Amino acid sequence: MDESSFIIGVDLDGVVGDFYGAMRRIAAEWLDRPLESLPEEVGFGLDEWGIAEFGGYDRLHRFAVTQRNLFRDMTPIKDAPAVLRKLSMHGIRIRIITHRLFLKYFHKTSITQTVDWLDSYDIPYWDICFMADKGAVGAHVYIDDSPDNVTRLRDQGCRTIVFTNSTNRRIAGPRADTWQDVERLVMDAKEEWTTGTLDLFGATGFRTR
Structure with missing residues (x-):
């Protein structure tokens, strides 16, 4: 780990980008259902939208990325770009960590959409890592929303902040x-x-609820 700078490891989907909002809009089209019929409160696999009989999560996600430019067109979560700019100005090294390369044969698409999206919202970062083992990148503090990722990071001794959503x-x-x-x-x-x-x-002042 680089001890000369304070490093935060930041997940993208569900933390910086409104992944679930974007997926909900795309799923409504994919399922040919009204948007309001899809609940906003979902679990990690989006089972609440009844996608299993249409091919399930992996098929919907592939459609979203390859046909609807999910990683390029999703909107940021409120205040995320601005706060990241402020943190960067305080000398904090922002390390983006995402597992977006799980789509076989579409790595170039995923990488290109991701970089274009970060640039289009002027989101600062020193490094960007496409990997599943997030703890290996060496950050002082991690920010993630995935229950599995948070549990795995904490099991590795990584200090991790949960970014709240329904999952x-x-x-x-x-x-x-x-x-x-x-x-x-x-x-x-x-x-x-x-x-x-x-x-x-x-630490005093940290919420642990």
Whole structure:
């Protein structure tokens, strides 16, 4: 791990980009159903939308990326780009970590859409890593929404903030409901790291609900 800079490892889908909002709109078209008929509260596999009989999550996701430019056209989560710019100005090294290369034969599409999207919203980053084992990239603090990723990172001893959505409400904190929460938690963690007292799970002022 680079000890000269404070590094945050930031997931994209469901943390910086409104993945579930974008998938909901695409799924309504794919299923030929009214948008309002698809609940906003979903689990990680989107079973609540009844997609299994149409080919399931993997088929919908492939359609979304290859035919509807999901990774290029989704909107950011509120305040995410602005807060990331502020964190960058505080000298925090932003390391984007995403597992978007799981679509076989469409790696170029996924990478191109991702970089174009980051640039189009002026989202700063020092590094971008396309990988499943997020703990291997070496960040001081991680921000993720996937219950499996959060659990795996914490099992590896990685300090991880959960970004709230309907897929992860049972996961213990530290937790950020908004990007203002992210900013506060990250700045607190950076201060503790600077003074040599980083303890994300026990620091005063960190929510652990």
